[in-house]
Amino acid sequence: MKDPSRLLETARGGLERELLRSAYTDVAPDAVRARVLESIDRGLAEVAPRLPASSAAGKRGLLLRMVRAAYLGGGLLAAAAGVAVVLLEQSGPRSRGDIPPSSLAWLPGPARSAPARGSEPAAPAQSRAKPHLATLAPGEGQAARGSNTALAGMHPEHLRAAGLANPLARNTPARLRADADEHEDWLGAQLRLLREAREQLEAGRLEQAERVLNSYGPRFPGGVLGPQVNGLREELSERRTTARAASGRLPLR
Amino acid sequence: MVAARAPAVHQLVAEYMDFVWRSLRRLGVTEADCDDGCQRVWVVVAKKLGSIEPEKMRSYIFSVVVRVASEMRRARGRHQHEELDEHTPALTALDAEGLLEQKRVRQLLDQVLSSMSWELRVVFVMFELEGSSSPEIAEALGVSRGTVASRLRLAREAFRRSVERLQAPPRPPQQSLVQLVGVASKAVS
Numbered sequence: 001m002k003d004p005s006r007l008l009e010t011a012r013g014g015l016e017r018e019l020l021r022s023a024y025t026d027v028a029p030d031a032v033r034a035r036v037l038e039s040i041d042r043g044l045a046e047v048a049p050r051l052p053a054s055s056a057a058g059k060r061g062l063l064l065r066m067v068r069a070a071y072l073g074g075g076l077l078a079a080a081a082g083v084a085v086v087l088l089e090q091s092g093p094r095s096r097g098d099i100p101p102s103s104l105a106w107l108p109g110p111a112r113s114a115p116a117r118g119s120e121p122a123a124p125a126q127s128r129a130k131p132h133l134a135t136l137a138p139g140e141g142q143a144a145r146g147s148n149t150a151l152a153g154m155h156p157e158h159l160r161a162a163g164l165a166n167p168l169a170r171n172t173p174a175r176l177r178a179d180a181d182e183h184e185d186w187l188g189a190q191l192r193l194l195r196e197a198r199e200q201l202e203a204g205r206l207e208q209a210e211r212v213l214n215s216y217g218p219r220f221p222g223g224v225l226g227p228q229v230n231g232l233r234e235e236l237s238e239r240r241t242t243a244r245a246a247s248g249r250l251p252l253r
Numbered sequence: 254m255v256a257a258r259a260p261a262v263h264q265l266v267a268e269y270m271d272f273v274w275r276s277l278r279r280l281g282v283t284e285a286d287c288d289d290g291c292q293r294v295w296v297v298v299a300k301k302l303g304s305i306e307p308e309k310m311r312s313y314i315f316s317v318v319v320r321v322a323s324e325m326r327r328a329r330g331r332h333q334h335e336e337l338d339e340h341t342p343a344l345t346a347l348d349a350e351g352l353l354e355q356k357r358v359r360q361l362l363d364q365v366l367s368s369m370s371w372e373l374r375v376v377f378v379m380f381e382l383e384g385s386s387s388p389e390i391a392e393a394l395g396v397s398r399g400t401v402a403s404r405l406r407l408a409r410e411a412f413r414r415s416v417e418r419l420q421a422p423p424r425p426p427q428q429s430l431v432q433l434v435g436v437a438s439k440a441v442s
Binding site for chain 1: 262263266270271273274275278279287288291292295296297299301304305316319320323355358359361362365380381382384386387393394395396397400402405409412413416419420
């Protein structure tokens with residue numbers, strides 16, 4: 001669909017043209033421009049700490065920060081666990097069960113209550129378990145898996161600081177990225193929903209369009225596209241009215 | 254993180270400030286309120302900056318402008334439709350008095366725009382005065398292109414009607430009673 005030409009190009013009279021042209025000469029006063037810049041600087045500085053309580057996006061930001069803080073906080077403990085595992089690895093050849101239970105007593109997980117017993121059958125290796133873990137006894141394996149979980153949740157910076165290659169936490173950056181993407185994609189998801197509603201509407205599937213529009217509020221409380229959704233609702237209502245009027249005009253057979 | 258956006262926001266302000274100002278004014282925000290309106294628009298844009306696609310920046314800013322202008326109008330309790338002022342001088346009077354300065358003409362333009370409904374006004378301002386395309390407007394308002402085209406057609410009709418009213422020649426001055434008596438006496442004689 002091609003846009004019609006602008007009215008200014010086809011204006012009939014002098015006044016019409018003057019009115020349209022007058023809008024172009026309207027510019028923001030310098031004083032207002034300066035005040036806006038000043039308030040933006042001030043606002044941005046204030047908005048950052050206030051974001052969590054002020055909007056849904058802010059709450060997501062707070063959640064993200066809490067998750068990161070948990071990573072950082074848990075990172076120290078996990079790093080210690082990782083160091084212990086590495087030390088155990090480097091302590092020379094050993095047979096199953098020769099690790100004194102007391103040496104694992106501080107590790108998180110069942111190792112504290114279930115010391116290693118060489119007589120127990122080896123637990124099936126976890127899909128993500130590393131070879132060195134497979135050499136451990138079941139109790140140790142569980143303990144190491146506990147540390148595995150902890151390492152997986154550890155911030156990569158902590159692992160780097162601890163001098164660990166962090167083979168067990170490969171999915172951590174991905175998880176962080178996913179959180180960040182989710183945070184950034186909040187508007188994108190709203191736009192997708194809006195697009196879907198519009199497609200349904202244009203395809204004449206009014207019920208589906210309404211369902212999609214109704215899902216906007218619960219999915220995005222405090223969403224920024226409320227006016228657009230309302231616009232689509234209005235259009236939906238117009239189409240319904242038109243459809244009813246058309247069906248009313250049709251002769252009954 | 255947010256504070257790091259300041260340079261980007263400053264650049265956007267430099268690029269779009271006049272657009273925001275003009276759009277708010279043409280959407281009925283008074284000059285006195287426009288300062289506040291601009292700040293509200295930019296604070297929203299600054300907050301959401303990271304999630305706006307650069308090519309959709311203009312549409313997004315305009316959607317914020319529309320929302321802010323709508324809220325400000327509602328806050329002022331203004332009516333959606335405003336008829337042209339009865340005392341609006343006709344074009345001839347404007348010519349005669351040399352009042353076609355830009356400010357006066359803009360006041361006239363705002364009067365003409367205020368005679369349109371809100372939906373028509375938004376589309377007219379965006380298409381005719383800001384040069385946006387139909388897809389951009391549809392994106393910003395969340396309506397179909399067909400709706401944009403329909404509203405634009407109605408808005409143009411309303412605009413032309415209002416301009417014609419402004420251009421209508423002034424009513425002839427009423428003859429005074431003395432003049433009438435003079436004419437009548439001449440006719441009798």
